[in-house]
Amino acid sequence: MTGEVSAGEASAGDAAAKKVVIVGAGPAGIAAADALRAAGHAGEILIFGEERHTPYDRPPLSKQILAGTWLPEKAQLRTSEELAAADVTLHLSARVASVDVDAHQVTLESGEQVAYDALILASGVTARQLPFGHHLDGVHVMRTLDDALALQTNLETAQHLAVIGAGFLGAEVAAVARSLGKEVTMIDPLELPMQNVVGDEVGSMIADLHRHHGVNLELGHGVTSIEDNLGRATGVTLDDGRTVSADAILVAVGARPAVDWLQSSSVPLTVPKEPGAGGVRCDSSGRATDDVWAIGDVAAWWDPTQKRYVRVEHRQTANEHARSCARDILGLTPTPTMTVPYFWSDQYDIKLRSFGFPSRHAGFHVVEGALGDRKFVAVYTDESDRIVGIIGAGMFKAMNWWRQQVLDRQVLGEALLEKQGS
Numbered sequence: 001m002t003g004e005v006s007a008g009e010a011s012a013g014d015a016a017a018k019k020v021v022i023v024g025a026g027p028a029g030i031a032a033a034d035a036l037r038a039a040g041h042a043g044e045i046l047i048f049g050e051e052r053h054t055p056y057d058r059p060p061l062s063k064q065i066l067a068g069t070w071l072p073e074k075a076q077l078r079t080s081e082e083l084a085a086a087d088v089t090l091h092l093s094a095r096v097a098s099v100d101v102d103a104h105q106v107t108l109e110s111g112e113q114v115a116y117d118a119l120i121l122a123s124g125v126t127a128r129q130l131p132f133g134h135h136l137d138g139v140h141v142m143r144t145l146d147d148a149l150a151l152q153t154n155l156e157t158a159q160h161l162a163v164i165g166a167g168f169l170g171a172e173v174a175a176v177a178r179s180l181g182k183e184v185t186m187i188d189p190l191e192l193p194m195q196n197v198v199g200d201e202v203g204s205m206i207a208d209l210h211r212h213h214g215v216n217l218e219l220g221h222g223v224t225s226i227e228d229n230l231g232r233a234t235g236v237t238l239d240d241g242r243t244v245s246a247d248a249i250l251v252a253v254g255a256r257p258a259v260d261w262l263q264s265s266s267v268p269l270t271v272p273k274e275p276g277a278g279g280v281r282c283d284s285s286g287r288a289t290d291d292v293w294a295i296g297d298v299a300a301w302w303d304p305t306q307k308r309y310v311r312v313e314h315r316q317t318a319n320e321h322a323r324s325c326a327r328d329i330l331g332l333t334p335t336p337t338m339t340v341p342y343f344w345s346d347q348y349d350i351k352l353r354s355f356g357f358p359s360r361h362a363g364f365h366v367v368e369g370a371l372g373d374r375k376f377v378a379v380y381t382d383e384s385d386r387i388v389g390i391i392g393a394g395m396f397k398a399m400n401w402w403r404q405q406v407l408d409r410q411v412l413g414e415a416l417l418e419k420q421g422s
């Protein structure tokens, strides 16, 4: 049997009749239902999602939807009719409160109990909050469609947006707010935007990009409080005592795995000091424990090549996990896991693309183009000069060639020689 999925592949086995319950109606949950059906699964599939909206994609939230260039419907992943046609039962506004692994059942917040043969945990992550200010009008996070629409509405009247956190999400929202003509201040305790992920050189380029577009950068500063007037946010105070006025504030300080509902269960979680902390601890096929799998942002899968648990908050990983886990549930040959993580980030007119693990680098080399032109491929290497990741913009073909070098765990010198010879 090959790694390819063919419809009906699983139809002969008992596995094909299993009742599969999926918790989370985000991209991972929907992709898992698709993958199960594509692999020939004939049994019941039930999806429980706590949000009220039909399943939608998140990357457009901080880009086209906030900018108002897309209506929310365009980000929809599946309509209810499409899911019904695939014989997938979707329950919206249905939060799962707990799971009993021994009894093979989940309990909804409503008290209803639902039995399963296989359970897929696809509950994603939730936005991290600061210890202050979140109750105030004008303070936002950016995780859900409702979050994006609330900030969009606020920006119709607000003049000055303060973005706390210069990660990819904060940077994308800052870029959209500038395109809407808002005054924007972006604040981060690190010295450069996205520094943890992209390193100093690309971080400097992103800082220049935002300055060029008129963003006021307050880097190297934390926020100590959010100021308000009668319950409405009016600004933030920085750790050096200065106040930045703002009538809209985005808190973009990362996310934490949505596992609160699993705390009373025996589902294993990664321990706080491990990378991917707090995620569901899975083997390299996504299995967490008997008949329970975890996929997408919430899942920390064992990566045999790195010999560690890896939790990735990227859209493509959700799809890859879903395909691999569906095959494992059905007892089919798993697809290869832990391909190269991929993410993109749109800021102004550039689309940054990243493959692999650039954050784990010891060396940095621009191998194509130039950072100053914002058209480049940068290669990130480990201590042995092995390529661990790449980041680039505007050089699609070259990026694809270098992506293969990341997949092959190629040594940079050898890769360069090969490229010169080709």
Ligand SMILES: Cc1cc2nc3c(=O)[nH]c(=O)nc-3n(C[C@H](O)[C@H](O)[C@H](O)COP(=O)(O)OP(=O)(O)OC[C@H]3O[C@@H](n4cnc5c(N)ncnc54)[C@H](O)[C@@H]3O)c2cc1C
Pocket: 023, 024, 025, 026, 027, 028, 029, 048, 049, 050, 051, 057, 058, 059, 060, 061, 062, 094, 095, 096, 097, 122, 123, 124, 125, 142, 143, 144, 169, 258, 261, 295, 296, 297, 298, 312, 313, 314, 315, 316, 318, 342, 343, 344, 345, 346
């Ligand atoms: C604004 C934004 C922009 C992004 N941009 C990019 C990008 O440009 N490129 C990229 O690669 N990635 C991007 N991402 C990340 C990408 O969207 C995620 O990796 C992807 O959504 C993960 O899918 P998921 O299904 O695992 O989790 P989620 O999308 O978080 O979905 C999980 C769902 O489960 C629900 N849920 C949680 N707990 C329960 C429960 N107990 N019961 C029922 N339902 C529950 C949640 O409400 C949620 O709807 C972005 C994310 C955001 C928020």
